[in-house]
Amino acid sequence: MFKIVKKRQLNSSVVLLEIEAPFVAKKAQPGQFIIFRTDEHGERVPLTIADFDREKGTVTIIVQTVGRATKLLGSMNEGDSIRDFVGPLGVPTHFGDAKRVAVIGGGVGCAIAYPQAKALHGKGVHVDMIAGFRSKEIVILEEEMKAVSDNLIITTDDGSYGKHGFVTNALQELIDAGNQYDLVVAIGPIPMMKFVCQVTKPYNIKTMVSLNPIMIDGTGMCGCCRVHVGGETKFACVDGPDFDGHQVDFEELMRRNANYREMEQEENEHICRLTGGVRTNA
Amino acid sequence: MPNMSLTKVPMPEQAPDVRNKNFEEVATGYTEEMAMEEAKRCLNCKHKPCVSGCPVKVRIPEFIQCVAEGDFSKAYEVITSTNSLPAVCGRVCPQESQCESKCVRGIKGEPVAIGRLERFVADWYMKNGSDRVEKPASNGHKVAVIGAGPAGLTCAGDLAKLGYEVTVFEAFHTAGGVLVYGIPEFRLPKEIVKKEIDKLEALGVQIMTNMVIGKVLSIDELFDEMGFEAVFIGSGAGLPRFMNIPGEGLVGVYSANEFLTRMNLMKAYLEDYDTPIRKSKATAVVGGGNVAMDAARSAKRLGTENVYIVYRRSEEELPARAEEVHHAKEEGIDFQLLTNPVRILGDDQGHVTGIECVRMELGEPDESGRRRPVEIPGSNFVLEVDSVIMSIGTSPNPLLRTTTKNLEANKRGCLIADENMKTTREGVYAGGDAVTGAATVILAMGAGKTAAESIDAYIKSKS
Numbered sequence: 001m002f003k004i005v006k007k008r009q010l011n012s013s014v015v016l017l018e019i020e021a022p023f024v025a026k027k028a029q030p031g032q033f034i035i036f037r038t039d040e041h042g043e044r045v046p047l048t049i050a051d052f053d054r055e056k057g058t059v060t061i062i063v064q065t066v067g068r069a070t071k072l073l074g075s076m077n078e079g080d081s082i083r084d085f086v087g088p089l090g091v092p093t094h095f096g097d098a099k100r101v102a103v104i105g106g107g108v109g110c111a112i113a114y115p116q117a118k119a120l121h122g123k124g125v126h127v128d129m130i131a132g133f134r135s136k137e138i139v140i141l142e143e144e145m146k147a148v149s150d151n152l153i154i155t156t157d158d159g160s161y162g163k164h165g166f167v168t169n170a171l172q173e174l175i176d177a178g179n180q181y182d183l184v185v186a187i188g189p190i191p192m193m194k195f196v197c198q199v200t201k202p203y204n205i206k207t208m209v210s211l212n213p214i215m216i217d218g219t220g221m222c223g224c225c226r227v228h229v230g231g232e233t234k235f236a237c238v239d240g241p242d243f244d245g246h247q248v249d250f251e252e253l254m255r256r257n258a259n260y261r262e263m264e265q266e267e268n269e270h271i272c273r274l275t276g277g278v279r280t281n282a
Numbered sequence: 283m284p285n286m287s288l289t290k291v292p293m294p295e296q297a298p299d300v301r302n303k304n305f306e307e308v309a310t311g312y313t314e315e316m317a318m319e320e321a322k323r324c325l326n327c328k329h330k331p332c333v334s335g336c337p338v339k340v341r342i343p344e345f346i347q348c349v350a351e352g353d354f355s356k357a358y359e360v361i362t363s364t365n366s367l368p369a370v371c372g373r374v375c376p377q378e379s380q381c382e383s384k385c386v387r388g389i390k391g392e393p394v395a396i397g398r399l400e401r402f403v404a405d406w407y408m409k410n411g412s413d414r415v416e417k418p419a420s421n422g423h424k425v426a427v428i429g430a431g432p433a434g435l436t437c438a439g440d441l442a443k444l445g446y447e448v449t450v451f452e453a454f455h456t457a458g459g460v461l462v463y464g465i466p467e468f469r470l471p472k473e474i475v476k477k478e479i480d481k482l483e484a485l486g487v488q489i490m491t492n493m494v495i496g497k498v499l500s501i502d503e504l505f506d507e508m509g510f511e512a513v514f515i516g517s518g519a520g521l522p523r524f525m526n527i528p529g530e531g532l533v534g535v536y537s538a539n540e541f542l543t544r545m546n547l548m549k550a551y552l553e554d555y556d557t558p559i560r561k562s563k564a565t566a567v568v569g570g571g572n573v574a575m576d577a578a579r580s581a582k583r584l585g586t587e588n589v590y591i592v593y594r595r596s597e598e599e600l601p602a603r604a605e606e607v608h609h610a611k612e613e614g615i616d617f618q619l620l621t622n623p624v625r626i627l628g629d630d631q632g633h634v635t636g637i638e639c640v641r642m643e644l645g646e647p648d649e650s651g652r653r654r655p656v657e658i659p660g661s662n663f664v665l666e667v668d669s670v671i672m673s674i675g676t677s678p679n680p681l682l683r684t685t686t687k688n689l690e691a692n693k694r695g696c697l698i699a700d701e702n703m704k705t706t707r708e709g710v711y712a713g714g715d716a717v718t719g720a721a722t723v724i725l726a727m728g729a730g731k732t733a734a735e736s737i738d739a740y741i742k743s744k745s
Contacts, residue, residue, distance in 0.1 A: 219494055221521060255631065
């Protein structure tokens, strides 16, 4: 069992959890992920590691409570324990020798973009960070991101906070203003990562994306998370989750991620009616 | 007086059209009377050919005599002195090519039903026997086992009986390996696997789940920081192969590992478990091994109307056990033999709509000695299916060999180990599918047993 030692609600549907997992904390690297399962009946769900504290033996995850498993996790409190927490999985991020980087986060993806910016900033790399949200109410981690970037631009789709528009508009403006990046890191919803890649492609700026396909085991034994990258089949759980965005078949990834959408919706309605989101047989 | 019947006492089974709608065990097992009657068919041969066919050397005639006399407790003791998982072996071993293939009674008529008797004894003991296990005195030596599948569990059980402090590191949240994620409930109830594993824990074997060795700890750390004196690798062959034909990225294409893991480990077919699985109208399972049979029969039980086995050779070459093929046919699985997929077709939503296949004929034998299948030009046709399960084999996961120094593998990615299960690195032993590539449960158990003997000899030689 893995104890929740800290819980912080970042916005109405995004929660930060610090979890006691000394083995994972000892080995975790930026870019890696964990798989959790709340209880015996639960699903295995992957989440990228947002932070870790080797001395305290804790791992921080930031989760958007969108489906049954994440709602169950989000409903748990400090002192509660979850059944399974396995990691660190996947390959740590390799930034190479980039000197000037644009780190782009979309929505809850900022939770993953933030540690990347932090790692780069810590290495003395110039970091411009663009964080995009639908509207003002869901902005998360603003102070944290500000602290690890040379320049933070917040965008909102509806213009209720920061710059009006999408992250891609902000990135295009930075490029047009003459900023030369040798790496762009984009983490967020698949369409966002896809459009960022479309912006960077004509300039040939290397663009790294962190993919989020459906996973079961996360150790390379089922291929559920397979993606096509440069025409080759890759398993995101062992070959990724970071890939060269210009090589990724985003359309296929989007289709595959929608595989269980109808079932999930049914489940969500079902669970809301019966238990208000909390399992009773757990 | 021996029972001179030429045939085995029949195994009671659920009727095909009943069982293909439920997940309960197909074969329901012998009664005490049936078991005693079958046991009397054993001639108690002096040279015991059956034992030589058993990878873990169960003292077969001895336990069968106990059954014939109605002393089931004693029979259990005899079996478990060499076999840690009898309820599993009695169910999933291919006895026809092992113990029973050597049985003298099989020369004229059917061999003695050794597997069914082993299963009977194990089940009887679970119900009626004592659940008290004597924990052996510790000898103070620590051994780490990587992987809680049949190889690792057997090795751990044997070492624990010798007094070793054994820790098993398992990547999944449940121990059992292929016994829990691969083999379906209707062939091997998970409750039985759990009880067998509980017994190992009572012997003192410590099982740590959620531990992916190679990620969370390296083999070096097991030795240097955690103080283990030897390591056994039983990490299996879990990496699925795909055919690399067009359409494998479509929605509705599964590897057999994914499909079976969702079904068996995550219990996706049960409503009160959260993991989803697609409900299909028609499914093509590509491949002809036991895993393909398991996937096809599971798909049928999910309510899939048409389930096809697509296999490129003929019935004779099917690698699955004859019994499984027979069961699958009875349950209504449609065998498309001498048929090979060319591509998977999808609609504009990216969902599977069919699988284009080509008919094959058998040509000259290839290097494996089997006749090579050759395409018949122009024989292409489409099977209309909305899901495809690829079951064309697996290979060992590269995680351990890529994170461990001096641990060598062959070009197929299988760890190199000698006949004593010793790898190229001192103190590290390996066995089961991690060494052989995908094989059988009982061969993995045999390897685990041999490795336990080697590890015992190695540690004794050092101290």
